[in-house]
Amino acid sequence: MQRLDKFSSLSKLKKQSNKGVPVMLKIAFAADTLPGQHALVLTVAAKRKLGEQGLKLDKKLGGALSRAVEASHFTGAKEQTLTILAPAKTRLTRLVLVGIGDAAVADASLFARVGGAAAAALNGKDAQAVFLVDCFKESKLAVSEAAAHAALGARLRSYRFDKYQTKQKPDQKPALKTLTLASKDFAAAKALYAPLDKIAEGVALARDLVSEPGNVLYPETLAQHALALSELGVKVTILDEKQMKKLGMNALLGVAQGSVNAPRLVALHWQGDAQAKDKAPVCFVGKGVTFDSGGISLKPGAGMEAMKYDMAGAAAVIGAIKALAGRKAKANVVGIVGLVENMPSGNAQRPGDVVTTASGQTIEVVNTDAEGRLVLADALWYAQETFKPRCIVDLATLTGAIVIALGHEYAGLFSNDDALSDQLTKAGKGVEETLWRFPLGDAFDKLINSPIADMKNVGERGAGSITAAQFLQRFIKKGTPWAHLDIAGTAWQEKDKPLSVKGATAFGVRLLDRLVADNFEAQ
Ligand code: BES
Ligand code: ZN
Ligand code: ZN
Secondary structure, three states: OOOOOOOOOHHHHHHHHHOOOOOOOEEEEEOOOOOOOOEEEEEEEOOOEEOHHHHHHHHHOOOHHHHHHHOOOOOOOOOOEEEEEOOOOOOOOEEEEEEOOOOOOOOHHHHHHHHHHHHHHOOOOOOEEEEEOOOOOOOOOOHHHHHHHHHHHHHHHOOOOOOOOOOOOHHHOOOOOEEEEEOOOHHHHHHHHHHHHHHHHHHHHHHHHHHOOOOOOOHHHHHHHHHHHHHHOOEEEEEOHHHHHHOOOHHHHHHHOOOOOOOEEEEEEEEOOHHHOOOOOEEEEEEEEEEEOOOOOOOOOOOHHHHHHHHHHHHHHHHHHHHHHHOOOOOEEEEEEEEEEEOOOOOOOOOOEEEEOOOOOEEEEOOOOOOHHHHHHHHHHHHHHHHOOOEEEEEEOOOOHHHHHHOOOOEEEEEOOHHHHHHHHHHHHHHOOOEEEOOOOHHHHHHHOOOOOOEEOOOOOOOHHHHHHHHHHOOOOOOOOEEEEEOOOOOEEOOOEOOEOOEEOOOOHHHHHHHHHHHOOOO
C-alpha cells in the first residue's frame, strides 16, 4: 500500500516552490536597541503609562515622547499604535508606540496581537526595526515570554502571498526584513521563541497552500507538498486512484471522477514519542477539495473563484504536522488528507448516483456539491482502519450554512465526546482560533435517510451544518472520540485580522498544535 509517487523528485519541488516565494520576516533577539538608523517599537501600558525603557527614552528625547502622546488620542489601549516620524535627538526613522492595555492582565495572546499590530504599523521604508518590550512592575507575564509571543504575532501578521504580483512598485512591497526583539532576559526569549517559529512555519505553509490557485495546486501537486515533510522525519504515504479503488473508496473516487486531475489520499505519520511508539496516535483528517465547482450541481459563477480554498482543512492538517515535526513534539500524530477536484464533465458523477463507500455503507448522491462529506467518509474510515487512533479530529470547509450561523469569528464544533470537545474549545481559546459547539442527535440523523441507499448526502434546508456532521458521524466507529470542525467561515478572511492579513488564515494549525501540546504530549 505504501508508495511514493514516481515523479516525486523533492529537489525539483524545492526548486519550483522557492521561485518567487516571499522572504519571511526574520526575527532576532537582543538585550538592547541597536545603534544606527531603524524603526523602534515601544510598548506602552494603559493610561499612557511608560515602562522602564520608555521613561529613559523620554528623558533622552527631552520629554518629546510624552508630549507626542499627549498631543494624540493614543492612550496605550490594547493594540493601539502611534507613529512618531524621525524623532529629534535620535537617529531613529520612526518610533512606533504600541499599547498593551492593563499591564497586570496582559497575557501571551495579547502580546501576540501586540506584535501583529506593531508589524502592521511598520509599513514604512525601514528594512530594520527593533521592538523594545518594556518592563512594567505589575506584569504577571515574564518579559521574555511577552517578547517571544510578540515576535510570533509580528511574524504571522507579516505573511504575504505575492509571488504572482510581478508589477508591484517598491512602496507596495513590505520593506521590513528583520525585527529584533529587545528585552531583558533576551536569551530566554529566544529559547521560548524557537518552537513558536516552527509553528509559524506550519502556518505559512498552510497559508501558501490555501492561497495557490487550482491550476497550480491540484491533488497530485498538493500531495507533493505533503511529501516534502518527509525531510522533517514525517513518514508520508500517498495512495493513488488504483490503490483507493482496491480499498473501495468509491465515495471519494466518485467526486474525483469528473476531473482530469487524479485524486490522492495522503497519510502523514509523525512519531515524536519514541517511548510510546505502539500507543494509538491522535489523528487529524482534512478535506482537500483543491477546487469545488459543485460538479454537475454547479455553483453559481459569482464568487466561484473562492472555491480554491476548499482544501483549507487539508492545508491545516499538513501545516499542523509540519509544526509538530518542526518543533519535535513528543507525540504520535497522524494527518490524513483526501485530495480531489470537484468538476463537471461527461464523466462526472450525477445527482442520484449511488456509491458504496470503503465502510460498506451506501450513499445516494443527491447533490454533487455536497462533496466534502463524500471525501471525508472514505478518509475517516481509512484513518480508523489503518491507524486505530485514540481520537480523530477532522477539519473541513464543509458548509455555507456554518458561515450563516457563525460568520467569520468561530468555527463550528461537532463531537461525540465531551472531553475532546472541551480540550478543543480550550485550545482554540488559547490561540484565538475559537470554536462554538453545535448539537448532534438522532432527530438530525434521520434527516439523511435515503429511500434508495443507507443515506443521502444532503438533508433538508434547515440545520445544514449539523446534518453534514451527522453524515460524517455515520463513518465513525463506536467508541472512537471524534470531533468535526467546520472551518468554511474562518479559513479565509476578507479583512485583516490581528494575526493575519486578508486571505488565507491557516485556521486550525495553531489550534491542533496546542491541542497536542496540552493533552497528548509527553513531557
Ligand atoms: N465547499 C462548500 C462549502 C463552502 C461554502 C465552503 C462557502 C466555503 C465557503 C461545500 O462543498 C458545499 O458546497 N456545500 C453545500 C452543501 C449543500 C449542497 C447541502 C453548501 O453549503 O451549500
Ligand atoms: Zn461543494
Ligand atoms: Zn466543498
